[in-house]
Amino acid sequence: MGDRSTQTVVARFRAGYGAPLWHLLVLVGCFAVTGWVVLRLAGETTAVRMLIWFVAAVIVHDLVMWPVYAAADRALLTATRSATATRSATAIQADVGNGSRPARLSVVNHVRVPALGSALLFVVYLPGILRLGGGTFTAATGLTQQPYLTRWLLASGAMFAVSGLWLAVRLYRAPSRDR
Secondary structure, eight states: HHHHHHOOOOOOOHHHHSOHHHHHHHHHHHHHHHHHHHHHTTTOOHHHHHHHHHHHHHHIIIIIIIIHHHHHHHHHHHHHHHHHHGGGGGOOOOOOOSSSOOOOOOOOOHHHHHHHHHHHHHHTTTHHTTTTTTHHHHHHSSSSSHHHHHHHHHHHHHHHHHHHHHHHHHHHHSSSSSS
C-alpha cells in the first residue's frame, strides 16, 4: 500500500512541478551555491562593479547577441534546406540501424559546433585578440598579446577543418537514395 501511495505522491509532484524531483534538488543546489558566492562577494569593495558588469553582460547577450545568433541560425537552416531541396534526387540518407526509416544526414551541426567553439574562444580571449590592455598584460605576464589573433584564427580554422573532414567521412559512409 505504501509503494502505491508513494507513486501517487511522485506522480502528483511531477504533474504540478513539471519535472522530476532530481531537477528540483539540482536547482536548489545551484541556488545554494549562488547564495554562497553572493555572500562571499558582499564584503568585496569591487562587488558593485562586478554586479554592474554581470547585469550589462546579461542585457547585451539577451537583447543584442541572442537575436544575432537566432538570425544566423535561421539563415544557416534556410541555406541548408534550399541546398538539400536542389539535391533532392541525391539526398543523403544515414542508416539508423534499427530497421526503421533512414534518418537524414544533417550538415547544420557541422557548422554550428565549430562556430560555437570559435565564438566561445573569441569571447574568452577577446582582450588579447583585440589587443586591449596591452600595457597591463605585458606588466603582469612579461608577454605581448601579438599571438592571440593568429592562434584564435588557427584554432577556429582547425575546428572547421575537423568538422568538415568528419562531415566528409559521414557523407562517404552514408548510402544515398539512388545507390
